[in-house]
Amino acid sequence: MPSTPAWLPEPLPGLGRGDVDVVINWGLGRDSSSIIARLLDDPAAHGIDLERTAVIHMATGDEWPDTIADAERFMLPLFRRHRLRLVQLARAGQTMAAGIEVLDDSRCPARLVTRGSWTLWEEMESNGTVPQQAGTRLCSLHAKAEVGDRWIPAATGGGPFRQIIGFNADEPGRAKADAVMSKNPLRTAVFPLIEWGWGLKDCENYLFDRFGIWWKKSYCTFCCFPVSMGSLPAHLDRMRAHPEIAGRVLRLEYTSMALNPNGRLFGKRSLLEHFSPADPASREVLDAFQRELDCPWAIYEVRRILPVSKADPTVRAPALRSVARLTFGTPSQTGRHLIKVSDKHDVPVEIDPEYGSARAWLKKRGQGFPTVEHFLVAAPFFVKDKQQERFEREWAAHRGLGRPAFTSQV
Known part of the structure; x- marks a missing residue:
């Protein structure tokens, strides 16, 4: 069996190396939450041995608070009931040399740790920029994919493993891209939602039937992709419901556009132009933005x-x-x-x-x-x-x- 690289994190007591052969990516959103909830109804029927399964969540530091609240209220009790191992990870610094952090590793998780020592926000703010729509989703690559890829070999002991990913049936192209990008011969990617024929609406309906709520999308508060995913109206409503968060994101865009006149959050359109002083629903957001500008x-x-x-x-x-x-x-x-x-x-x-x-x-x-x-x-x-x-x-x-x-x- 291949040796485990020295830079990988040491396991917590009682959770030794090589005890995992199934890894489930959990981004807290509708797709991956649907997978976990359904698998836990009958793990054996899906070929899952919970003793050798780990769910990994990569904390970016800027998840929406309502998504965190719903995941803690409805999903964590399932983890505790089934003693499903949840490993919460984060990047320890902006460079790869800083390594990764294990924020929590438990079969009885009490809460979600929202951030580690480094966050995507800190990278954007210190660089004076916003996420870019063009090209590879570098923010997801740095804060999520690279973190998981550095932890998994320690848990699997360098052996083969299945990685369950929440791409749904509406996005088969993402599964094809994953197959092209993956260079690990020990990894077998599994896409249950595509196998089940479940699209986004199926996931939403399943979670509503299961928990009685319409599960909100998981993404960073300063994400640039709502405009391209057709969810901009819901995104703006969410910002109006959380004006302090919106004001902070507007400050990030302000700084980005100060250093680059073309540095708008949505490419050709800025976030600011969606909040009019004449709109009563936008006033709290704009007031919060002004408070954010009252800084050094x-x-x-x-x-x-x-x-x-x-x-x-x-x-x-x-x-x-x-x-x-x-x-x-x-x-x-x-x-x-x-x-x-x-x-x-x-x-x-x-x-x-x-x-x-x-x-x-x-x-x-x-x-x-x-x-x-x-x-x-x-x-x-x-x-x-x-x-x-x-x-x-x-x-x-x-x-x-x-x-x-x-x-x-x-």
Whole structure:
């Protein structure tokens, strides 16, 4: 049997390595909750030995509180009654080198641990960005898939295992993509909902018949995908029901758009535009947003390179960005300071039409590519200095000069 890598977590007392051959992914949502509830009615009929089964939940830190409450009220009693092992995991830090955390490992779970030492929110906030719709769902990959993949070999002892995943019959493409992406020859992916022919509505109806509630969707409060999943109206209603959460997400988007005018949560549309001051139902959200902006602020210098591929100049290459925090203060202090600097150096100040953030342009991007942009902006304080190792070399090559000397004196 393959040896267990040293970086995997040690098991808790009484739960040794190699005692698991079935792993069930539980995201707290309708699909995976339906699977677990039905399997527990007759585990043997589904080929499940509960003694050798572990349910894993990866805590992102920003699940909706009503989803947490429903899962604790209705699902955890099932875990306790059947002594089904629930392992709650989280990423221990932003880099893979930080490893993972076992937040709880129990056959009698009393509660859901909502976060670990690191959360997706902290990554987004420190980077001054929001989740991206384009490409791979990196947020799910980093906070969920990579965490589970690092814990499973310890539990299985490096042996073969079945992994039960909650893709439903409405989304067979996700199961096909999983088969393409999976590189583990010891893993057999199982999709019960697809085998049963259960789509989303079937899961909703099953959980309503079982528990008497319409189970809410599980996702992070700042997720960008409700707009593409056709659930934006329900998402906005949820935000209005939790205005403090909505206000916090609006602050995240504000910061993202301050550092990147195109950094809207929903791609071409911002979250803010869905809440009108004229709408009474939106006022609590907008009031909460204003309270969120009453925090320490900073002036940032942002440089961005939009290059082309060296192999093919007609193809865009990934953008490179440098962010440096220059000074800090209150919102009004940083705003006045930015205007003072712009006047001193004859740099135009632009007010963003959506959020009203102030930006002093040193260099606007051109129409074609490659191009660069360079500006100073006032925004909430929480973004950390960051740039790629090769940024200065690329900046010199694209801009033809180094960093303007005056910006360090802001």
